Amino acid sequence: MSQQVKVPAVGESITEVTIANWLKKDGDIVKQDEIIAELESDKATFELPAPQAGVLKILKKQGEVVPIGTAICEVQDSANAPATKSEGPKAEPAKTEAKAAAPSVASAPKATGIVKEMKVPAVGESITEVTISTWLKKDGDFVKLDEVIAEVESDKATFELPAEASGILRIVAKEKTTLPIGGLICKIEVMEGGAASVKTGGETPAAKTETSGTVNYASGHPSPAAAKILDEKGISSKEVDGSGKDGRITKEDAVKAEAKAAVPAKSGAAVQGIAVPAITGARNIRREKMTSLRKTIAKRLVAVKNETAMLTTFNEVDMKPVMDLRSKYKDQFKEKYGVGLGFMSFFTKAVCAALKEFPAVNASIEGDEAVYHDYCDISIAVSTPRGLVVPVIRNAEGLSMNQIESEVIRLATRGRDGKLSIEEMTGGTFSITNGGVFGSMLSTPIINPPQSAILGMHNIVERPVVVGGQVVVRPIMYLALSYDHRIVDGRESVSFLVRVKQMLEDPGRLILGV
């Protein structure tokens, strides 16, 4: 019996999802409830478990956008499944893609002769290089598919690197090495007995348009017309990525290959003609399809700019009282609650208190009505490898400091792992974003619709300030509050921010509510 797997209804307003990643390959044997794919909606990423054990038959390709309810694969009962194709070790050594060798019987791993190269994935918009912070596995270790083998650090975040195949690890980049995106991290000598991943090197979830399925004997085979064109241009078919079925080289591929070789020569000539110093170095551009998450972010941000009357008010906070309090109690706090005392809990507490006093800041516009919330669901912006996500701390007004800290950590972790559910990200009434972690001194955040305001935190810098007629050095943070002037008046917004400042500069007020 084969069972079709359809895209589940994942949320109210979601009509389509993108197949971000097939974790299993067509023809692989999958176990029941094993995660076979990652789906991405404009709001979140989901994992798709196999409904039963059997042989996977993929119907929709990675990168395809499919409506809810579409059958994207079938899982065929192993008993009736036709023998999965065995992959010959004939794959050209140059293209050491991992080939899935369906484990016939779970026996001792056996070398397949295939070497999987793992490269630095594109982890975020502006990140161009990463550093290998820790190897969790040693050179020569046997690693399993998806097992975390290293921690990698970018200037924005740390992420874990899962093995892209099962086999013997051969480390190429040592700890503390900095590599560009696409740089070779390690090789895995693929062993049979554990299925290899379908991921190809350097691939981000749904980042590149995958044009062909598998690599096989015909990969890189040029069509008759393509062969002629390539030969005439002196380009070897090995240098061309085939976009045809199974990587065959189409006539168009050959024509484009010709254009690529011709461009640098041309620009060089033009530059010479007008006697401008020649441009040296590579000038490649890369085009990658935007993920649906990124497309949604883009659409929303422009919409906010166009549809609201947004402006920003600023203030500054002397962080000394909070920092003093924190340094005094952080150890006790940690010991008692098992969670560190950070600044987020102070800010969240202060914001909740201020929102009570200025309900318009916690309201939203729905048609002709203003909707006031008697609770504070605080959205916190978390930067993840996939982009910005905004999970929500529910009823933050009723949480204790330690509860807030735990919640922040839980949500941030899930965000980085791409595991946040839609429920966890919808329904916030007010947002806090902290550009300070990246070193921002001052910025104007964009509000998160349908909310009406967002608080921007920034870095803490020691600045000379005047206290009681004396110039003293104090740790200062600038605060920014962007708000929708349609519903929030200047008096309210400015007063709100002043209240936040007052409470942070004198945390006793938080207790007394004054």
Added chain:
Amino acid sequence: MDYNVVVIGSGPGGYVAAIRCAQLGFKTAIIEKYDTLGGTCLNVGCIPSKALLDSTEHFHNALHNFKEHGIDINEPKANLPQMIKRKAGVVKANVDGIAFLMKKNKIDVHTGVGSFVDKNTIKITAKDGKEKTITTEKVIIATGSKPTPLPFAPFDKKRIISSTEALELTELPKHLIIIGGGVIGMELGSVYARIGAKVTIVEFLDSLIATMDGTMGKELLKSTKKLGMEFYLGHKVTALQNTGKEVVLKAEDKAGKSIELKGDYCMVSIGRKPYTDGLGLDKVGIELDKGRIPVDDHLKTKVDNIYAIGDVVRGAMLAHKAEEEGTLVAEQFAGQKPHMNYLLIPGVVYTWPEVASVGYTEEQLKTDNRAYKVGSFPYKALGRARASMDVDGLVKVLADKNTDEILGVHIFGARAADMIAAAVTAMEFRASAEDVSRMSHAHPTYMEAVREACLAATDNRPIHI
């Protein structure tokens, strides 16, 4: 120089090369010994034989199959002179077409025997003995081939004949003996067997059409036996004599047992040999290798500006092979770099049912020790074939056992000659048997048999059997 390119010989290799040269902007001339263009193929080969094959097939159907189809007619009679006359009309239309194409492409046609004076100068001697010389930068030799005679019994063109005379017979032979069970022997044997001649094939080898996949020869033997043809396979002809009113042939099998056959005509179709007579190759220092002009991978001879294509060079003696080579050479002249895949030049036999083949034969795969799998599908199980009563036939697909890549396709059956093109396309793109079986094939068509054979090759899972 008078010309950029001069082509010697106007068969399918030569005239295609000339047209392609002209298309690419070369000033081009073509030299033809005979009065009409088109060479063997158009005048005394492919086209006239197909004309007669079609006529006799219609006759055969009228005689044997109309009744079953519900068409009652008086017993039809074969009118051989009319068939030959119609054939001549078809040939004329085709050769006139080539003359038109030469004019259209502004190619100068010189009639006469072309002969090298030196590597850039060619003397043309017309039938009346008039000579002229032309100069050219490049030369393409495309002089083709001629039927090979038996060493002890040359063609007398009366009773001991070649295919050329067999296409011009004015009377229906009572007993046509054919030496050679290759493509030509089987095609022309079919022509005369269908219209009532007794046809006997004497073949030295143990199988018919021996260069093709073994299954094809076996199937062809079965179907032509049904047509009434008789066979002496594994027989070596030891004597052949025209006694005036008849021919007497002696042959012996491997055990030395001899036979004697008497007939009114004997067609010798034991092969063709490259034709280079009068070409003056010695003037440019080209020496033949087993009768053929040696060329490199670019079809260049040992002389820099002289190229050779088609039947005079290595490879199968096929019109479409010569055409491809003509195009290849012309494009090379223009600095292009075309390719040719000799493995994927299909072979066709126009018997009915037809035979068509491309890629490796099963025998070759065995010799090469390739791991392969076979899928075949009979026409019998095909709705389309039943509808037309063409149930004799099968498709055999050979695929790589590991990769499923199609390595050979061999079709015996109605319309095989046209169907093989699809196999060539698939194989040029290195399709797997499963690839083909996953492509939609219109129903009801003969091509469904190819798909079913691919299903059989992929996983032994044909649907209709």
